[in-house]
Amino acid sequence: MGKTDKDILTTADTARLLGVSIRTAQLLIEGGSVPSWKTPGGHRRVYRADIMALIEKRAQDEALPSATVIVVAPAERLAFYERLFADVAECTAEVFDDVHDALFAIGSARPYAILVDLDETDPERLALLNNVASNPSLGHTRLLAVAASARALPDRVLRLDAPDQAPAAIRASLADAGEVIVAQDDLPFPIALNESQRLVALERSGLLDTAPEEAFDRLTWLAARNLDAPIALLTLLTPTRQWFKSRFGLDLPETPRSWAFCNHTILQKGVFSVEDLSRDPRFAKNPAVQGQPLFRFYAGAPVMDNEGFTVGSLCVIDYKPRKLDEREAQTLMALAALASDEVRLRAIDRQLRETLRRVERQAPVRTGTATAPHKRDH
16 A cells, blocks of 8 residues: 555654754754655655654663763762862763662663762662662663772772772763764864764754744843843854854854854853953954954853753853953853753653653554543542
8 A cells, every 4th residue: 555645744744743843853864864755846755654663762762862970979078079070071960978869860860870989888878889780771871989899899880999080980981982073164162072972962952943932032131131241142052053042132043163152161060251252362263253243251151951961051242351250150050050941841841742652652543433531520
């Protein structure tokens, strides 16, 4: 039997089913991730069955990239571990001294790695380590322990002699296996070791090339007003572009990635600011600094997804040099945290919709005469 019109999807239909933007669907189709063919008029078409198979595969994939590291340590060492991971661009650390809180976080976060400090004898932390090591659903999670001896450790646990060895061990395992393709020009910029995984997370967010949204526009407006800045942006960084999901005070919808001051922000855990861009050798030759619109001041804070990846930043820009004070830095961090919450809410919404689609596909087909629904007792 031949395929019907309902079996064949346009790019827009594909985007709707996958819960992503049309641009992201185009990238998936053109990149070969979704099988397709061209009509005589040159339009791409996709079989519905291929999309359903892709959704099912994605739902069953337990190895989704994550950049979250759960640290379990004595209470007096929590601040030390927070400082230890503050400069690690590739991951986001969540630290716990309570074993039960840590287990809850592990269950909900699907962490990339779990680090347990066993320097001081604590049967609860050792029991947690044994528990997660034997859990099949955490088979893709790296396990590390700071311990004097490997004698009591499960086989899959990497033993560290000292806490300060942890960031290097985790960064080494997070490093991308392949080469990340970025824009090639006279404006080099830094990238994280796991940049390709961050780009997957960005695509997964479904935010790229989507229409303006009031929730994000409200945040850029608040950033501009509270920091007395003429420009405020919510930026997303692709391999070649800096695209503005929301912009206040700027007409440009995007710039080349190499122009982005936010390349440095997404490698930070806190606020990244530059008082005078024209006097900083990293940015003095930037076209937006050297020529129009003659930017001089920049401050940005990272925007995170629910897996711990930095997908972009919330930033403010000024035409004159200035200094960011402590209150302004705290305000910018708070607004970036709200932007991160919006990104995470959209991820949860997509997961719920995917779950509902799976339930609907698995539900038995009812035949015969439909019966009237039962009335609820109120």
